[in-house]
Amino acid sequence: MSLFALPTFLRRLWALDTFPYSLRIFIALSTSMAVCWVANEMALVMPLFLGTIASALAETDDNWRGRLRALLVTLLCFAAAAFAVQSLFPHPWAFFIGMVAATFCLTMLGAISPRYQAIAYGTLILSIYTTIGMDQRGGSGQVFWLEPVLLLTGAAWYGLLSVLWTALFRHQPVQQNLAVLFRALGGYLRLKATLFEPVRGIDQEVKRLALAQRNGDVVKALNTAKESILSRMESSPSQRMQFYLRLYFIAQDVHERASSSHSPYSELAEAFFHSDVLFRCQRLLRLQGVACANMAQAILLRQPLDLGPASGQALKDLQAALAYLEAQAQQQEPHRQRLLGSLAALTRNLGTLEARMANASRAELQDEKQDHSLLDRSPQSLREAVERVRLQLAPSTPLFRHAVRLSVALAIGYSLLHWLHARQGYWILLTTLFVCQQSFGATRKRMVQRVTGTMLGLVAGWVVFGLFPSLLLQSMFAVAAGVVFFSSRTRRYALATGAMTLVVLLCFNQIGDGYGLIVPRMVDTILGSLIAGLAVFLILPDWQGRRMHEVAGRTMAACAKYLREIMAQYQSGKQDDLAYRTARRNAHNADAALSTALTSMFQEPGFVQGQGDGGLRFLLLSHTLLNYLSGLGAHRETLSAEGGDAPTQHAAAHVADVLDHLAQSLARREPVDRAHVAEAQLIAALEATPADAPLALRLVQSQLALIGELLTPLRVQAGRLLKQNPAESTDEPEAGTPQAAPGGSPTAPAN
Numbered sequence: 001m002s003l004f005a006l007p008t009f010l011r012r013l014w015a016l017d018t019f020p021y022s023l024r025i026f027i028a029l030s031t032s033m034a035v036c037w038v039a040n041e042m043a044l045v046m047p048l049f050l051g052t053i054a055s056a057l058a059e060t061d062d063n064w065r066g067r068l069r070a071l072l073v074t075l076l077c078f079a080a081a082a083f084a085v086q087s088l089f090p091h092p093w094a095f096f097i098g099m100v101a102a103t104f105c106l107t108m109l110g111a112i113s114p115r116y117q118a119i120a121y122g123t124l125i126l127s128i129y130t131t132i133g134m135d136q137r138g139g140s141g142q143v144f145w146l147e148p149v150l151l152l153t154g155a156a157w158y159g160l161l162s163v164l165w166t167a168l169f170r171h172q173p174v175q176q177n178l179a180v181l182f183r184a185l186g187g188y189l190r191l192k193a194t195l196f197e198p199v200r201g202i203d204q205e206v207k208r209l210a211l212a213q214r215n216g217d218v219v220k221a222l223n224t225a226k227e228s229i230l231s232r233m234e235s236s237p238s239q240r241m242q243f244y245l246r247l248y249f250i251a252q253d254v255h256e257r258a259s260s261s262h263s264p265y266s267e268l269a270e271a272f273f274h275s276d277v278l279f280r281c282q283r284l285l286r287l288q289g290v291a292c293a294n295m296a297q298a299i300l301l302r303q304p305l306d307l308g309p310a311s312g313q314a315l316k317d318l319q320a321a322l323a324y325l326e327a328q329a330q331q332q333e334p335h336r337q338r339l340l341g342s343l344a345a346l347t348r349n350l351g352t353l354e355a356r357m358a359n360a361s362r363a364e365l366q367d368e369k370q371d372h373s374l375l376d377r378s379p380q381s382l383r384e385a386v387e388r389v390r391l392q393l394a395p396s397t398p399l400f401r402h403a404v405r406l407s408v409a410l411a412i413g414y415s416l417l418h419w420l421h422a423r424q425g426y427w428i429l430l431t432t433l434f435v436c437q438q439s440f441g442a443t444r445k446r447m448v449q450r451v452t453g454t455m456l457g458l459v460a461g462w463v464v465f466g467l468f469p470s471l472l473l474q475s476m477f478a479v480a481a482g483v484v485f486f487s488s489r490t491r492r493y494a495l496a497t498g499a500m501t502l503v504v505l506l507c508f509n510q511i512g513d514g515y516g517l518i519v520p521r522m523v524d525t526i527l528g529s530l531i532a533g534l535a536v537f538l539i540l541p542d543w544q545g546r547r548m549h550e551v552a553g554r555t556m557a558a559c560a561k562y563l564r565e566i567m568a569q570y571q572s573g574k575q576d577d578l579a580y581r582t583a584r585r586n587a588h589n590a591d592a593a594l595s596t597a598l599t600s601m602f603q604e605p606g607f608v609q610g611q612g613d614g615g616l617r618f619l620l621l622s623h624t625l626l627n628y629l630s631g632l633g634a635h636r637e638t639l640s641a642e643g644g645d646a647p648t649q650h651a652a653a654h655v656a657d658v659l660d661h662l663a664q665s666l667a668r669r670e671p672v673d674r675a676h677v678a679e680a681q682l683i684a685a686l687e688a689t690p691a692d693a694p695l696a697l698r699l700v701q702s703q704l705a706l707i708g709e710l711l712t713p714l715r716v717q718a719g720r721l722l723k724q725n726p727a728e729s730t731d732e733p734e735a736g737t738p739q740a741a742p743g744g745s746p747t748a749p750a751n
Helices: 006-015 018-038 042-057 064-088 092-111 114-137 146-168 172-193 204-230 239-258 265-271 277-301 310-327 334-362 382-391 398-420 426-435 440-467 471-488 493-509 515-538 548-572 578-601 612-634 645-668 677-687 695-709 711-721
Strands: none
Touching: 006 018, 006 172, 006 277, 018 042, 018 146, 018 471, 042 064, 042 114, 042 146, 042 471, 042 493, 064 092, 064 114, 064 146, 092 114, 092 382, 092 398, 114 146, 114 426, 172 204, 172 239, 172 277, 204 239, 204 578, 204 612, 239 334, 239 578, 239 612, 265 334, 277 310, 277 334, 310 334, 334 612, 334 695, 398 426, 398 515, 426 440, 426 515, 440 471, 440 493, 440 515, 440 578, 471 493, 493 515, 548 578, 548 612, 548 645, 548 711, 578 612, 612 695, 612 711, 645 677, 645 695, 645 711, 677 695, 695 711
């Protein structure tokens, strides 16, 4: 590598999201190892390392003040847990009761916020680390305060490094999260472009299911970026934070426009099969997706973004193709003219999206007077925090079930290790804690990864013992393996597990018993994984198939709220205020939750997947509904001066009411209301909008008609989720109702 290329390489390395995290871990672990080596106290390495690991696992993104407050709370919880374990360890029955109670209470603290969830999880981990250290050192025969102090020292050292790092590089997490967001938007746009392929016989439903899942990734990235910005917004934010806030709002607008739809794609493909207009739409969307990916890279490297002329020329070509089709509109049938209007709305939307991408390259906002506030979802008082926990104290909530399940699983593991008198048996508890997840699918996946990674780590440790007998070299390998663990734990858990297993072997080998840990670690991992797997299967199992109606109901309720906020802006004029953005985000969050629930359900045993087909059909319809709502929200213009506003608002109110009724029926497991004749007349009136009506009115009524056509299929699928047989469900499916394709994949109207 030349000297000229070195700065670019370092800048790209610094931009990697895992590099700063890994560098902090490297500093913490290497300094701890160096101090112990110089002081010839290698027996202290393991608790120092474990304290560092627990502190890092309890870390959440925040500004330096928030991270310092979180560190103090974390150390307080760690100290209470470590000294409690130290006191109760010689008394098995007291330890048993304390462990079960603490596990349940700490797990329930996750209801407050993700920060407290991470602190509680880290506290549980450190508690078991304390038992492992005491078991290794011979139980009560050691100095009372030694193990807790060593663990707290490692935790405090990493915590101080983290606070200092955040104070020095406070904008780096925001940059990385915004880059992830624009990268996710780019992938979504490129996938969306594949729907604009005018080829007959394509199974678009598979693409649309993939698009619904990809939308979940974008929603997650939006939420992460928002929390990262919110935690750093001060009373007078810096110019750079204002810059990042503008980028976030632009990304929100791009997402709404990218997820919008104005007509079923299958109808567009059929109507314009002999035109190149859909290919031009596809090319423009693909180029805009590439621009989003380039924007992500520019944010990371802090470089200006030049969109280039390609996407702008693609937009001009699309507009020219549309103008040619519109010139022939008088000679076309009414149905084709209506689709041409939808195509025109799509073109305007893509044009606005192109403008927003151009603004993103300069971080501009169209209206500097708009509401820039962000919703803080963290509890604002102790009473609110307690209320959040109280609401989760019910057997029907997933968090309560997980708390009970994890407590019982650890109790079984503790009883088993005493019954077997297992050597190094407390690794059973640690494995159970790491493997036992809220859903069966996640637990099963974690079981396989944990066992596989542990086996690989044990083999790697055995090889390192033989090839590198030098303890100094082994200590260096231990630090490197610790860095690998943290850099890969969220993406490649099997590799992370193998790395952590290697850390443990090498650190214990510093005091002479590394080989003796191989077999116990292997056995304990298998036992702990089996306990976790059986617990999630037998103890208050939270099968997604039996909760699908609840998730679907929340999706309908969020869509109804989103529709009402959209129509309110068609009366008052477009304004991206907090109420509108919150309703939009809640609708997308609910859609992503439904997609996640379905994914989890298909990882569950076959006997609980009875609602799998119905869930997929409902997801396709609900995501189509959200796409039509996004199309309606992307073109917010005042209608009051256009005429015909009252009937349009009445139709929108009726649709919102139907969605609310569906949500209530699904949530309460009540019979689904049947459609009235007046509803069909209302939809027919929306579809019969005069061609000479104002453009804004035609657009709104067209979108509402598309949404109205989904109501009957949604009723049918809601009834099937509730295992009803509504009158609308007949052997001949209704227009727009999803079908079962020959290959078994459900179909639905294109979004």
